[in-house]
Amino acid sequence: MKKLTIKEINAELSSITEETDPFIIALEQDERAGAQKALNKWRKFQLQQTELLRKYKEMSVFEEQAELAGAHRIAGVDEVGRGPLAGPVMAAAVILDPDKPIFGLDDSKKLSDKKKNELYDQIMTKAIAVSSAIIEADEIDRINIYQASKRAMEKAVEQLSIPADYLLIDAMTIGNNLPQEKLIKGDARSVSIAAASIVAKVERDRLMEEYGQKYPGYGFEKNAGYGTKQHLEGLDHYGVTPIHRMTFSPVQSRL
Template sequence: MAVPSVTPDWAFEREHWRRGYFRVAGVDEAGRGAWAGPVTVAAVILPGTAQDLPFRDSKQLGAAQRERLAAEVRRVALSYAVEHAWPDEIEQLNILGATHAAALRALARLDPAPQALVTDYLKLRVNLPLSAPPRADALSYSVAAASLLAKTERDQLMEALDLQHPGYGFAGHKGYGAPAHRAALRDLGVSPVHRRSFAPIRALLTAQEPLLMQGADQQ
């Protein structure tokens, strides 16, 4: 049975408004569980008008809807920024650390600066009032807006990576562990944009290592 969609509102933002923090940034990420490409984090400050907005969790929408609503986010936002953490940073910091680092970079670029944050369960270490409920991308307008920017910008990057690294199907599965991605990895091996610390990629590299050593011995 399909899970019913949830309509966001201003409940989390309103808690901050009541305390005098009117520039509330929503923060969300895309691509955290992918095997390849960056994790992308967006931060968005919307005008605190408490009016209904069309923004929804990007996972509830089709690609054309996401693109249309992302353009609307950019049009109405007081401030927004998108940052990426690429596989080398993910290897260095781990996926959670890299996500936090990208989020902090995005927040640092907001102008005007935020006075409080709502994130999708991302418990950032910041000197700001922070709400980090689960499923905030479905519950908060600000986080839904951030999810739209993060998802659409990352999808565009994965389409570009598909041209740079043909055969993996990045434009289709966006770097996640789809059957076609698994098959491409078996046929082509690991690309420079794969996350080598992730278990499926690490397992493939471990399996290939004896073959690589055998080839080196025969040269």
């Protein structure tokens, strides 16, 4: 094989996906450290891609079963924000496009902020339909957090620009006439629910960052409304805000 520069080798490797490619076989004979480093990096990347594909297929089982039963527009539904002392509960509904797979989807709690935002952008670009809905703190106080979470999910499904004909929901059933399946820990088992969990998490975090600017001193931009030390100290020093959940014990005790 003609001795290519390391830059040229990396460029060539970027278009190769098979270990049996003649270029890979020839590159194995290149004794230069840089060439072997490039080859090892390529192999590591291929292993990562294989694992991403395996996991995507594993997390697509429930979608495939729904398709076999006749569903065409399967929406994953999830919510975030049950535990915080401030801010809304947010839900999202996502209908993924089977022809545009998004690799790396997972429970949003397992992903870094950078990865969540990267996947969020892909979801918004590739999905057939995406919607989100919030229930504000005052309504949470009025109907309780469980009912508020359920209502947020219902609103997210209702607001899809393309109606769903089947729902995969994380650990809950909701009140509509659509066929649906409740999956415990669904955000780690279904690509559609995982996508919904990422959309809800990213959008709620961004909203809480805005509240952090509007109500400084509580750390909303960092804690998303959860009861961290900074948040509790803010409550003691500044009192409650209009976005606090008055029926939640740490807030109620400071009224």
